[in-house]
Amino acid sequence: xxxxxxxxxxxxxxxxxxxxxxxxxxxxxxxxxxxxxxxxxxxxxxxxxxxxxxxxxxxxxxxxxxxxxxxxxxxxxxxxxxxxxxxxxxxxxxxxxxxxxxxxxxxxxxxxxxxxxxxxxxxxxxxxxxxxxxxxxxxxxxxxxxxxxxxxxxxxxxxxxxxxxxxxxxxxxxxxxxxxxxxxxxxxxxxxxxxxxxxxxxxxxxxxxxxxxxxxxxxxxxxxxxxxxxxxxxxxxxxxxxxxxxxxxxxxxxxxxxxxxxxxxxxxxxxxxxxxxxxxxxxxxxxxxxxxxxxxxxxxxxxxxxxxxxxxxxxxxxxxxxxxxxxxxxxxxxxxxxxxxxxxxxxxxxxxxxxxxxxxxxxxxxxxxxxxxxxxxxxxxxxxxxxxxxxxxxxxxxxxxxxxxxxxxxxxxxxxxxxxxxxxxxxxxxxxxxxxxxxxxxxxxxxxxxxxxxxxxxxxxxxxxxxxxxxxxxxxxxxxxxxxxxxxxxxxxxxxxxxxxxxxxxxxxxxxxxxxxxxxxxxxxxxxxxxxxxxxxxxxxxxxxxxxxxxxxxxxxxxxxxxxxxxxxxxxxxxxxx
Amino acid sequence: xxxxxxxxxxxxxxxxxxxxxxxxxxxxxxxxxxxxxxxxxxxxxxxxxxxxxxxxxxxxxxxxxxxxxxxxxxxxxxxxxxxxxxxxxxxxxxxxxxxxxxxxxxxxxxxxxxxxxxxxxxxxxxxxxxxxxxxxxxxxxxxxxxxxxxxxxxxxxxxxxxxxxxxxxxxxxxxxxxxxxxxxxxxxxxxxxxxxxxxxxxxxxxxxxxxxxxxxxxxxxxxxxxxxxxxxxxxxxxxxxxxxxxxxxxxxxxxxxxxxxxxxxxxxxxxxxxxxxxxxxxxxxxxxxxxxxxxxxxxxxxxxxxxxxxxxxxxxxxxxxxxxxxxxxxxxxxxxxxxxxxxxxxxxxxxxxxxxxxxxxxxxxxxxxxxxxxxxxxxxxxxxxxxxxxxxx
Numbered sequence: 001x002x003x004x005x006x007x008x009x010x011x012x013x014x015x016x017x018x019x020x021x022x023x024x025x026x027x028x029x030x031x032x033x034x035x036x037x038x039x040x041x042x043x044x045x046x047x048x049x050x051x052x053x054x055x056x057x058x059x060x061x062x063x064x065x066x067x068x069x070x071x072x073x074x075x076x077x078x079x080x081x082x083x084x085x086x087x088x089x090x091x092x093x094x095x096x097x098x099x100x101x102x103x104x105x106x107x108x109x110x111x112x113x114x115x116x117x118x119x120x121x122x123x124x125x126x127x128x129x130x131x132x133x134x135x136x137x138x139x140x141x142x143x144x145x146x147x148x149x150x151x152x153x154x155x156x157x158x159x160x161x162x163x164x165x166x167x168x169x170x171x172x173x174x175x176x177x178x179x180x181x182x183x184x185x186x187x188x189x190x191x192x193x194x195x196x197x198x199x200x201x202x203x204x205x206x207x208x209x210x211x212x213x214x215x216x217x218x219x220x221x222x223x224x225x226x227x228x229x230x231x232x233x234x235x236x237x238x239x240x241x242x243x244x245x246x247x248x249x250x251x252x253x254x255x256x257x258x259x260x261x262x263x264x265x266x267x268x269x270x271x272x273x274x275x276x277x278x279x280x281x282x283x284x285x286x287x288x289x290x291x292x293x294x295x296x297x298x299x300x301x302x303x304x305x306x307x308x309x310x311x312x313x314x315x316x317x318x319x320x321x322x323x324x325x326x327x328x329x330x331x332x333x334x335x336x337x338x339x340x341x342x343x344x345x346x347x348x349x350x351x352x353x354x355x356x357x358x359x360x361x362x363x364x365x366x367x368x369x370x371x372x373x374x375x376x377x378x379x380x381x382x383x384x385x386x387x388x389x390x391x392x393x394x395x396x397x398x399x400x401x402x403x404x405x406x407x408x409x410x411x412x413x414x415x416x417x418x419x420x421x422x423x424x425x426x427x428x429x430x431x432x433x434x435x436x437x438x439x440x441x442x443x444x445x446x447x448x449x450x451x452x453x454x455x456x457x458x459x460x461x462x463x464x465x466x467x468x469x470x471x472x473x474x475x476x477x478x479x480x481x482x483x484x485x486x487x488x489x490x491x492x493x494x495x496x497x498x499x500x501x502x503x504x505x506x507x508x509x510x511x512x513x514x515x516x517x518x519x520x521x522x523x524x525x526x527x528x529x530x531x532x533x534x535x536x537x538x539x540x541x542x543x544x545x546x547x548x549x550x551x552x553x554x555x556x557x558x559x560x561x562x563x564x565x566x567x568x569x570x571x572x573x574x575x576x577x578x
Numbered sequence: 579x580x581x582x583x584x585x586x587x588x589x590x591x592x593x594x595x596x597x598x599x600x601x602x603x604x605x606x607x608x609x610x611x612x613x614x615x616x617x618x619x620x621x622x623x624x625x626x627x628x629x630x631x632x633x634x635x636x637x638x639x640x641x642x643x644x645x646x647x648x649x650x651x652x653x654x655x656x657x658x659x660x661x662x663x664x665x666x667x668x669x670x671x672x673x674x675x676x677x678x679x680x681x682x683x684x685x686x687x688x689x690x691x692x693x694x695x696x697x698x699x700x701x702x703x704x705x706x707x708x709x710x711x712x713x714x715x716x717x718x719x720x721x722x723x724x725x726x727x728x729x730x731x732x733x734x735x736x737x738x739x740x741x742x743x744x745x746x747x748x749x750x751x752x753x754x755x756x757x758x759x760x761x762x763x764x765x766x767x768x769x770x771x772x773x774x775x776x777x778x779x780x781x782x783x784x785x786x787x788x789x790x791x792x793x794x795x796x797x798x799x800x801x802x803x804x805x806x807x808x809x810x811x812x813x814x815x816x817x818x819x820x821x822x823x824x825x826x827x828x829x830x831x832x833x834x835x836x837x838x839x840x841x842x843x844x845x846x847x848x849x850x851x852x853x854x855x856x857x858x859x860x861x862x863x864x865x866x867x868x869x870x871x872x873x874x875x876x877x878x879x880x881x882x883x884x885x886x887x888x889x890x891x892x893x894x895x896x897x898x899x900x901x902x903x904x905x906x907x908x909x910x911x912x913x914x915x916x917x918x919x920x921x922x923x924x925x926x927x928x929x930x931x932x933x934x935x936x937x938x939x940x941x942x943x944x945x946x947x948x949x950x951x952x953x954x955x956x957x958x959x960x961x962x963x964x965x966x967x968x969x970x971x
Contacts, residue, residue: 044878046877046880046882047876047877047878047880047882047884048877176878186878187878344969377877377880377882377884387908432965436962436965439958439961440958442954443954443955443958446950446954447947447951447954450693450943450947450950450951451947453943453947454943454944454947457940457943457944458908458910459907459908459919460919460921460933460935461706461910461917461919461933461935461937461940462706462935463696463700463937463940463943464697464700464943465618465622466609466618466621466622466625466626467613467618468610468613471606471607471609471610472610474606475603475606475607478599478602478603478606479603481599482596482599482600482603485592485595485596485599486592486596488592489591489592489593489595489596490592491592491593491596507603515610518610518611518613518614
């Protein structure tokens with residue numbers, strides 16, 4: 001190996017480290033006021049104790065679709081926005097935060113739509129003359145059965161809910177900010193306290209008010225002192241909550257999933273480049289890039305794992321508790337399997353496929369996060385760490401394996417039909433990987449589904465109830481079993497397995513997302529609406545790939561002996577002088 | 579033996595297996611989509627426990643946008659399950675050979691057979707119902723919320739009530755006249771609503787209230803609502819009906835009866851008073867449960883339930899049982915082949931709703947899934963081992 005070839009992996013490690021370091025040093029908070037200290041103060045919202053920073057981010061996310069506010073090109077962190085809402089209501093009321101997507105609703109409220117060059121987000125002051133209209137439209141929408149609401153009605157309700165959330169926040173109805181200082185006390189909302197005479201007696205209420213009064217007066221020193229005093233006041237009773245809150249703020253700022261998303265892109269590019277070079281017979285370079293790919297992939301995976309562990313510890317729950325965390329976990333499991341496959345076959349394709357799944361699922365997760373707190377509390381019936389840890393995890397691994405097999409199959413079909421790159425043993429190796437992952441997927445999805453049945457039997461005495469989610473899981477099992485039996489029976493071979501594995505992608509996306517869309521309206525925030533569109537797009541793209549895969553074997557460029565005879569010698573001739 | 583094999587061989591074909599899998603996938607997809615317009619139990623009966631099912635094609639397109647008319651007949655779950663079973667058994671008879679290598683496959687398939695049999699047993703024998711108990715009260719019967727019945731009670735005997743029960747299947751036919759020799763009157767079914775909503779005196783029109791001329795129906799009215807569908811989570815339909823009681827010399831009165839109405843309505847015929855009410859189908863038990871306390875915790879500042887639990891006293895004189903039991907999420911009570919699960923609660927936390935299940939086949943899935951898991955791990959373990967050995971060479 002030449003020196004640049006040796007250095008390549010190190011260079012990439014350095015690049016990855018740079019990306020990660022940039023993430024942490026480029027924190028959003030500047031200025032003389034200690035915003036981080038304020039953000040770490042624990043409050044109670046949606047049933048869980050969390051740092052104020054998380055509440056501010058989630059609230060801003062729900063209202064505006066973003067975790068930070070961009071004002072005149074300047075990024076305002078969520079916690080400062082929160083302080084504005086409380087202490088400088090005039091300033092906050094002018095910030096463009098209420099996102100409205102539906103052009104008809106924008107027009108109805110008398111604004112220019114996006115097509116006419118208008119904006120997407122509107123301020124409280126701009127909306128306030130229209131409150132009557134908004135609540136009228138929301139009321140009309142509310143009378144329609146959730147399932148039958150049209151996009152306009154859903155948007156009207158969403159906007160109404162966003163305004164209510166803003167008002168609740170401004171009036172300090174949510175979160176509950178008054179902590180239990182004595183035994184027997186519970187978390188309470190400030191709002192109730194100000195209604196009663198207890199207000200001035202409670203040191204936490206006084207301390208809280210001092211913080212925001214100082215901010216209103218732009219008194220940085222007073223602000224920092226008030227925050228420290230407040231923290232000192234609650235520290236004795238809430239020490240463990242504060243420790244957790246500090247970790248959560250670190251997690252919020254570091255955004256491990258976002259960082260690993262970036263690294264997956266890098267890994268994908270490296271793996272792709274390495275794979276191309278291998279087929280150009282640049283062995284040494286390809287090896288160097290393969291090493292670099294693995295380094296970056298492992299770093300990305302480590303960060304991804306770190307994020308998962310952080311969530312597990314913060315929440316005290318197994319990794320998958322809702323749709324958001326299932327997306328994070330599916331990506332994680334795919335990358336894990338991909339790394340193992342890459343260790344066995346070393347052709348870069350498993351790395352490529354898993355990096356792209358890791359990236360995509362984290363994008364999906366990012367979009368799912370706009371419904372608010374991703375670490376929400378569990379419904380009572382789901383509150384069982386044992387079954388969450390077994391059934392949910394195993395069945396999600398089954399989803400992951402089926403997706404990975406499907407993505408490997410896409411590579412097999414596209415590269416096999418359109419390029420000669422899968423010649424030599426690489427086509428065979430890829431095909432073997434697909435088969436192996438399907439076997440694994442069949443076992444995991446079957447065991448996971450059955451464990452779900454046992455959980456159901458334990459919880460309500462019904463092993464199998466044929467409900468949409470259960471049916472979705474069993475479809476994946478059947479899909480995998482169908483592929484395996486068809487292959488064992490000699491009905492299909494490499495090509496057939498690949499085409500059906502791509503079909504597995506459709507089935508899995510249906511089980512994972514589609515079944516949630518059947519009851520649209522129940523949790524209809526913006527994303528699920530557009531998710532239907534993206535899912536249809538995904539399904540159509542898979543159908544196209546399947547159609548390409550149906551090309552007769554002799555026309556596959558990678559496997560056509562004639563093409564091989566014609567083209568194979570060329571690189572070898574070039575190779576000889578070297 | 580050879581003759582048998584020759585017959586079985588085509589039946590044992592893997593091609594049939596693959597086709598059956600594909601058909602099952604379609605059936606399951608259709609059965610899932612059907613739950614957007616039908617209740618889950620209707621779907622289970624029509625799609626998964628039937629020989630044949632008529633699948634309307636409109637299910638496969640978003641109905642607000644496109645409407646595809648027509649329907650196809652498709653083999654139901656019972657047919658496909660049986661065929662898979664036959665195919666599987668035939669395959670094992672034809673290729674029967676016990677070796678270490680095949681052991682995994684044999685175990686896996688044995689488990690699958692058990693799983694299918696388990697679902698047959700459940701479909702045929704399992705019974706589910708609810709027991710609702712108010713705090714401080716007790717109950718000795720189980721309600722089947724999938725079926726209603728009209729109860730006509732002669733309470734004149736001080737010791738025992740004389741109850742005549744009309745099953746739902748009779749009530750589903752408007753115009754039907756029901757008579758029984760214990761009743762001095764006949765019951766004419768005027769209208770039957772599988773799922774309904776009650777409109778109060780202010781919400782209903784006089785015309786709606788004119789369907790009844792006696793009892794509660796003169797103040798409130800019932801209107802039909804669409805039956806619950808599988809996907810929206812609501813699984814219970816609340817039926818109502820209008821009935822007219824016919825005496826020997828003409829109509830005695832028209833009543834609104836509804837599962838919504840808890841209080842019986844009384845009608846005096848001759849010298850006897852009869853209570854009449856529509857209720858979920860009841861089956862009585864030789865034991866009773868008393869609800870001592872119902873607890874319901876929520877997460878601070880939310881309506882999200884954190885936990886709910888019931889403290890009950892189980893009294894069964896026949897079995898000499900009298901003890902206190904704590905029932906909560908994932909921790910049911912098992913008694914006399916029946917299992918009581920914490921399922922729901924009454925508004926205002928005034929009482930508990932327990933789901934009661936009797937399923938003689940409940941153990942089969944447990945056995946079968948252990949067997950399948952061992953079989954799969956065995957089979958794929960051997961394959962993986964072989965693969966890794968080849969790889970390392």
